[in-house]
Amino acid sequence: MRYMRKDRCFLMILLCVPLLLPAQKANYGAAGKYDVPELEKVVGSMELVPFFINETDKCWFHWEEANGKRNYYFVDPDKKSVRLLDDKPEPKTKPVNEKSHLPGDVSPNRQWQLYSRNHNLYLKKAGDTVESQLSRDAQLYYSFCINEFDTSTTHVLASEAHWMRDSKYFYVVREDNRKVQTVSLMHAMAARPWIETKKYQYPADKDVTQYELFIGNTQSRQLQQINISKWADQAIAVVHATASDKEIFFTRKKRTGDEIELCAVDLATGHVRTIIHEVSRPYINPDLFAVSIIEGGKEIIWWSDRSGWGHYYLYDSAGNLKSEITPGNWTAGRIVSIDTLKKELYVYGYGKEPNRNPYLQHLYKVSFDGKKQTLLTPENAHHRVFFSPTGNYFIDNFSRIDQEPKTILRDKKGLFICDIIKPDLHSLYATGWKMPEPFMVKAADGITDLYGIMWKPYDFDSTKKYPIISQVYPGPQIETVWPNFTVFDKYNNTSLAQVGFIVVVMGHRGGSPYRNKAYATYGYGNMRDYALADDVSGLQQLARRYSFIDSSRVGIIGHSGGGAMAATAICTYPDFYKVAVASAGNHDNNIYFRSWGETFNGIKEIADTATGKVSFRFKVEVNQSLAKNLKGHLLLVTGEVDNNVQPANTYRMADALIKAGKDFDMLVLPNQNHHYEGLYKTYYENKVRHYFGKHLLGE
Structure with a gap:
């Protein structure tokens, strides 16, 4: 009986063994096999970026195979053809005008040079030895120079400097960061450890970046500061408008982030007028907000989420609302192209198609009056497109997390023209990889x-x-x-x-x-x-x-x-x-x-x-x-x-x-x-x- 009891106990222990087995083992070998550096060995390009030729619809692109070989292809939309090239196409360049080597920012008529030295701003007529110093108060962190820390030579301006078409006027934005505080990092691995210090703004800092806007005149050789102030610690950004030689446009945004205005400055007088005033609480969406100036300011396209959805609105030059361009319960994202003649907008949209993931990006053509919306990329996938310079065609890269990539050519109506390319994933799948x-x-x-x-x-x-x-x-x-x-x-x-x-x-x-x-x-x-x-x-x-x-x-x-x-x-x-x-x-x-x-x-x-x-x-x-x-x-x-x-x-x-x-x-x-x-x-x-x-x- 004593042995029988031991046997029963032993049997009970055996029945419990599954609960006492060692824990599941970590498979670090498999983790290494599917690490990014290993997968890169069996995967090539997934989508293409086209290089259009001489402002035409024709383009070429490069494509890497899984073995690392780079191929070059030529796309001809008119012939609906894609062919392999022997080598990388040589870019066709126009004769170089020697004046393009002038230092600084050169006017459209090639007659004026705008540049900075020792932080200050200078203007000179091309080929002349006489220069006009336009500013005298600039200094480190209050500079007109794109590289504030190198003042030994003449430099191009910051990216906010821009010429008007007639070459008479230009504008430039200067930031004042003199009072902005700094933070430091220790580089301990250098031969002699050193401290990197830079300007860095914290929330609620008393001293933050201040912005100034100037208009320059080549005839008077004067620089006029424009009174743009409205809100404390406002941020401004100039809105590009190439078709205007009478006004420049800029936005000013309240520090609280819930108010923004579009303003215009008269180039001749410096007078500032407010065109659009937007209040959006709790904040203006900084990732999707956009504004486009049409035909020098005759019309304005403005993004807002005032309806509870992000959409584009059309205004006239005085700031009167004309129409909602993209109405509906969906989000309008980045503008891809604008056809000012046909009054049509090509824009990415999210969440418009029923029963689809709302993060899938589709391309739409919408009329300025908002009455017509056309889906140009119907596949249930995420689309990334590139329009040709003429606007007659676009290349469409599309895929989904559970759908292989594919690239095709479409015309501006969204109609399929031809297949271009898709990746070869056989080597990837051969490793056992799964979506x-x-x-x-x-x-x-x-x-x-x-x-x-x-x-x-x-x-x-x-x-x-x-x-x-x-x-x-x-x-x-x-x-x-x-x-x-x-x-x-x-x-x-x-x-x-x-x-x-x-x-x-x-x-x-x-x-x-x-x-x-x-x-x-x-x-x-x-x-x-x-x-x-x-x-x-x-x-x-x-x-x-x-x-x-x-x-x-x-x-x-x-x-x-x-x-x-x-x-x-x-x-x-x-x-x-x-x-x-x-x-x-x-x-x-x-x-x-x-x-x-x-x-x-x-x-x-x-x-x-x-x-x-x-x-x-x-x-x-x-x-x-x-x-x-x-x-x-x-x-x-x-x-x-x-x-x-x-x-x-x-x-x-x-x-x-x-x-x-x-x-x-x-x-x-x-x-x-x-x-x-x-x-x-x-x-x-x-x-x-x-x-x-x-x-x-x-x-």
Whole structure:
């Protein structure tokens, strides 16, 4: 009986063995096989960029095969033909006018030179030895020179200098950064470590860039400063209008980011008139806002999201609204081409086609009066087009995350002319590579559709349970949910998945300007936390939908804004996210770019009624305040000389974790900027794989 009891106990142990088997092993070999440098060996070009010949419809392009060989092709739309060339076409150049070698910026009639020396502005007639000094107050950080730090010779002007067609007038914008404060970075890897210092503006800084606009006259050889002031710390930008010799156009934008005006300056008198005044709260969308001046100002095309969707509007020269050019519940994006004779606009659009991913980019032709809208790229895919100089044809590159790329030629009506080329992906598929899978979940509100992409291990077994890693970027200017076909996704998610994870990316409310205004501005005033609930909700939905996802082993990784979000997430939902990698995160937006923080988080304008002076207040939640909540494993990463998201962001988070008595890991990549390169990038990605392997797979 005693032996029988032992046998029964032994049998019970055997029955329990599956529960005691070693944890799933990390497959670092597969991760290396599908790393970007390895995939690059079997993949060539994915889409083409045309080089049009002598302002005609004919063009050539280069195309790399998977073996690295570069071929050259010639496209003739009239013959509907594409042929392989023996070699790269030689560019046909016009005879060089020796005056084109004159220093500085030369007038259209080639009679005048405009240049700077010792920061000041000079004018000289071509071939003359007499120069006119137009300014005498310029200095470092208050300069007319494109290269402020080199004053030994004569230089071209900054890009904001521009001649009018008659060569009589020109305009130039000067920035005043003399009072703007600086930040510094230590370059420790130099033979003698040195400190790099540059001007850098923080949100709510008292002293920020000031803008000045000048009009110059070659006949009087005078430079007139134009009174453009309206709002404290306003930003201005000149709007190009080649067909006008009477006025120049510029926008001025309020520091709070919610008001903008289009103005015109009379070249002869310097008088400023306001044409369009737009108020859009909480902010004017900086990624999609655009303005085009038609026929020297007779008509104006103006982008606005006043209807709740981003669209273009047509105004007359006095600022009277004539029509909405692109009405409807969809978003009008970048203008590709304008036909002023036929009064038609060629524009990218998002979300107009039903039952399609709203991030897919389509090309539309719309009439100025808004009565006719024509889809020119009907395929259910993401389209990137190039018009020929005549406007008679365009090249259409299109693909989808789950659809191979293809390039075709269309006429201006969108009609198919001929196939041009498509990539040969046989070598890629021969490695075992598979396309990632698109998916859709609901936001935490249970209503809003969120779009995502999933990568699986290529030895995927649906009967197994896999940890899931959310690769995040909260926006608000872009979501890293690629709509087009990709092999080398920006964050190397293909390789990470091969270790033994399900890797996903998904959008979050507030993440993109390409949806409606409510979606785009969802995160305003809550820059740290707005994307978190949607990420948690999306991951939970995926775990309920797919039995192979283990919701008890959740990781999160991000870079830049995604790095900040990863750290926020693991400290806000410490029982949900078990592992986080926060790379180059802007953990403290008090010390990140002024324009970014003030626009997307908001800044309050405070007026002193006694003095009339205006000040600004910025308030944002920071990750340091969450450090006390950390339970899981957190890896902080920064580049030593990151001049975008300064290392101070990561150091402040590390300091808060230390003071909270929290265990965490940290990696500083020497001599690396915001984007890691070479062996440092390889080291970082290997570190990420092993970090998740250790803490999610228990290797």
